[in-house]
Amino acid sequence: MKKRFVFRFSPDTVKKPLMSYLVREFNIDVNIWNADISYGREGKLVVELEGDENSIEKGLAYARSIGVNCSPSIKELQFNREKCINCGSCTSVCFYGALQINQESWELNYDPEQCVVCGLCIKACPLQLFSISREEE
Numbered sequence: 001m002k003k004r005f006v007f008r009f010s011p012d013t014v015k016k017p018l019m020s021y022l023v024r025e026f027n028i029d030v031n032i033w034n035a036d037i038s039y040g041r042e043g044k045l046v047v048e049l050e051g052d053e054n055s056i057e058k059g060l061a062y063a064r065s066i067g068v069n070c071s072p073s074i075k076e077l078q079f080n081r082e083k084c085i086n087c088g089s090c091t092s093v094c095f096y097g098a099l100q101i102n103q104e105s106w107e108l109n110y111d112p113e114q115c116v117v118c119g120l121c122i123k124a125c126p127l128q129l130f131s132i133s134r135e136e137e
């Protein structure tokens with residue numbers, strides 16, 4: 001199972017080494033997608049957790065037990081595929097391989113599994129076909 005979460009830290013909880021603990025104690029692979037965090041201040045991490053469902057549930061329960069607010073990330077890239085003219089402009093800014101031109105059909109392939117919702121493609125598309133759904137604050 002692979003799932004994205006938003007972790008919110010208070011000034012106190014931000015001092016605790018949560019990510020390494022999740023890896024070590026619950027055998028969860030942690031991929032940090034976005035970090036807005038500083039020692040001693042409120043902070044937020046967007047992370048992708050990969051592991052078996054039970055381990056992830058236990059890891060989340062542990063995080064909550066030490067005061068970290070964990071919620072599923074609902075931030076997603078919206079793509080208006082019908083209007084795409086396959087110009088390829090967006091592929092040059094997508095460093096994660098989520099946007100690629102198919103070398104046979106010359107059509108744009110968008111793979112949501114690879115997308116980290118960085119938003120770089122939003123400005124790159126001349127037709128403004130990308131947008132990001134708002135994450136809950």
Ligand code: SF4
Nearest residue numbers: 094115116118119121
């Ligand atoms: S949001 Fe970022 S990762 Fe996702 S498709 Fe756009 S450029 Fe690629």
Ligand code: SF4
Nearest residue numbers: 084085087088090125
């Ligand atoms: S930049 Fe826009 S129009 Fe061009 S391939 Fe990407 S999504 Fe399609």
